[in-house]
Amino acid sequence: MIKGSCLCGGVQYEYDGELTELAVCHCEMCKRAQGTPFVTNSPIKFEGFRIVIGKDLLKAYFSSEKKQRVFCFNCGSPLYSQRIDLPEVLRLRVGTVTSGKIPPPDYQQYCESVSDWFVLSDDMPRYIQNKT
Numbered sequence: 001m002i003k004g005s006c007l008c009g010g011v012q013y014e015y016d017g018e019l020t021e022l023a024v025c026h027c028e029m030c031k032r033a034q035g036t037p038f039v040t041n042s043p044i045k046f047e048g049f050r051i052v053i054g055k056d057l058l059k060a061y062f063s064s065e066k067k068q069r070v071f072c073f074n075c076g077s078p079l080y081s082q083r084i085d086l087p088e089v090l091r092l093r094v095g096t097v098t099s100g101k102i103p104p105p106d107y108q109q110y111c112e113s114v115s116d117w118f119v120l121s122d123d124m125p126r127y128i129q130n131k132t
């Protein structure tokens with residue numbers, strides 16, 4: 001069982017299943033949609049997904065004709081995307097998961113759009129919580 005929530009907690013969801021595939025997307029639209037250099041998402045079955053509370057807080061933005069990006073309109077958290085020609089699959093924004101097992105990412109896509117100011121490097125110092 002996967003559980004998750006938006007930042008304000010107004011939207012909470014559950015998924016009766018496992019996250020079996022994790023994709024990191026560097027495309028320009030995902031960057032703007034998340035406000036970050038990439039998004040990490042996981043395709044899940046719409047069937048096993050339910051909004052526990054906050055259905056009325058969901059808002060959908062169609063970033064292209066066939067793809068909606070669904071977010072909490074109170075706090076702005078991106079929750080998932082869904083193609084209208086593939087409604088049985090949601091692409092869950094993994095950063096909103098609050099409990100359940102999250103496997104490591106399987107692949108990166110749109111690598112031609114990787115932000116050149118953001119370097120994923122093993123040599124980069126890593127800190128727990130804030131550097132200060």
Ligand SMILES: [Zn+2]
Binds near residue numbers: 009072073076077
């Ligand atoms: Zn919210």
Ligand SMILES: [Zn+2]
Binds near residue numbers: 025027028030
């Ligand atoms: Zn993308």
